[in-house]
Amino acid sequence: RKEVEQDPGPFNVPEGATVAFNCTYSNSASQSFFWYRQDCRKEPKLLMSVYSSGNEDGRFTAQLNRASQYISLLIRDSKLSDSATYLCVVFKAAGNKLTFGGGTRVLVKP
Amino acid sequence: NAGVTQTPKFQVLKTGQSMTLQCAQDMNHEYMSWYRQDPGMGLRLIHYSVGAGITDQGEVPNGYNVSRSTTEDFPLRLLSAAPSQTSVYFCASSYRGLAGNSYNEQFFGPGTRLTVL
Numbered sequence: 001r002k003e004v005e006q007d008p009g010p011f012n013v014p015e016g017a018t019v020a021f022n023c024t025y026s027n028s029a030s031q032s033f034f035w036y037r038q039d040c041r042k043e044p045k046l047l048m049s050v051y052s053s054g055n056e057d058g059r060f061t062a063q064l065n066r067a068s069q070y071i072s073l074l075i076r077d078s079k080l081s082d083s084a085t086y087l088c089v090v091f092k093a094a095g096n097k098l099t100f101g102g103g104t105r106v107l108v109k110p
Numbered sequence: 111n112a113g114v115t116q117t118p119k120f121q122v123l124k125t126g127q128s129m130t131l132q133c134a135q136d137m138n139h140e141y142m143s144w145y146r147q148d149p150g151m152g153l154r155l156i157h158y159s160v161g162a163g164i165t166d167q168g169e170v171p172n173g174y175n176v177s178r179s180t181t182e183d184f185p186l187r188l189l190s191a192a193p194s195q196t197s198v199y200f201c202a203s204s205y206r207g208l209a210g211n212s213y214n215e216q217f218f219g220p221g222t223r224l225t226v227l
Contacts, residue, residue: 008150043200043218044153087152098216100145100152 001026002102004090009105013078020074021104023088032091033064033071037084038103044087047073078108111136114219116201122225123191131186131222133201141204141214142184143168144176146197147221153200159184191226198223 006023013019025033033050048055050062050071061074075082088101117132135142143158155168159178173195175187184203188195199222204214 002152004152041221043220044216045218046215098155100154102150102152 003027003099004088004101006086006088006101006104008102009107011104011106013075013082013106013108015078015080015108015110017078018074018076019078019106020072021086021106022070022072023101023104024070025088025090025099026069027090027092028066028069029092030069030090031093033062034089034091035060035062035071035073036087036089036100038087039084047086075106078106080108080110082106083108113137114201114203114217116199116219116222118222119220120223122227123188124227125192127188127191129188129191131188131199131201131224133184133186133219134182135184135201135203135217135219136182137203137205137217138181139203139205139217140181142178143202143216144174144184144186145200145202146170146195147200148197156186156199188224193226196224196226 004025011019035047036044037047038044048057050064054063059076063072085103085105087103090099114135140161144156145153147153154170156174157176159165162178162181165176201219202216204216
């Protein structure tokens with residue numbers, strides 16, 4: 001089983017709609033969680049950190065569920081420019097280990 | 111600031127050839143790393159460096175060498191290219207890396223797309 005798993009998608013989303021997807025992690029000692037965004041044939045860029053209490057950044061909401069070992073990302077009022085692959089990233093301080101998920105592809109269509 | 115730069119953008123090698131992928135950053139970051147990205151696999155850490163003169167292996171180091179003679183540069187050497195090394199390679203840097211139980215945002219270069227025939 002992979003340490004960090006994501007549904008590869010694609011999630012086809014009408015413009016203006018809401019989309020949400022999860023990322024599961026297998027190591028309960030994982031400490032910090034992040035979402036990175038990667039546009040087609042480009043480098044990943046940090047989208048947002050995921051805090052225990054949940055956090056929002058504009059139209060993006062991230063949640064962490066430690067009991068079930070998953071994080072989620074919700075995008076409201078989807079824009080065409082939100083089309084990208086979203087990478088789940090998990091950091092474990094012991095061993096300084098950073099693990100990337102395979103990514104979830106989101107396609108926002110007019 | 112140019113951020114993290116990588117050269118070349120594209121490269122085709124024949125099996126057995128060697129080459130060096132270049133990476134440089136102008137942000138005075140201590141921590142630099144090399145990843146490879148394969149379809150559905152996520153990014154996997156090849157080698158990393160916590161400062162000039164210090165390097166260590168990541169998850170998939172076999173077939174690759176690195177050195178860190180300056181803070182700015184972190185080249186990745188393929189010793190004898192194999193088809194299994196066909197991938198997209200990303201260099202990344204961060205201010206303090208992953209030490210001290212804290213995470214620092216990773217800044218990625220634009221990537222090098224390598225094909226080994």
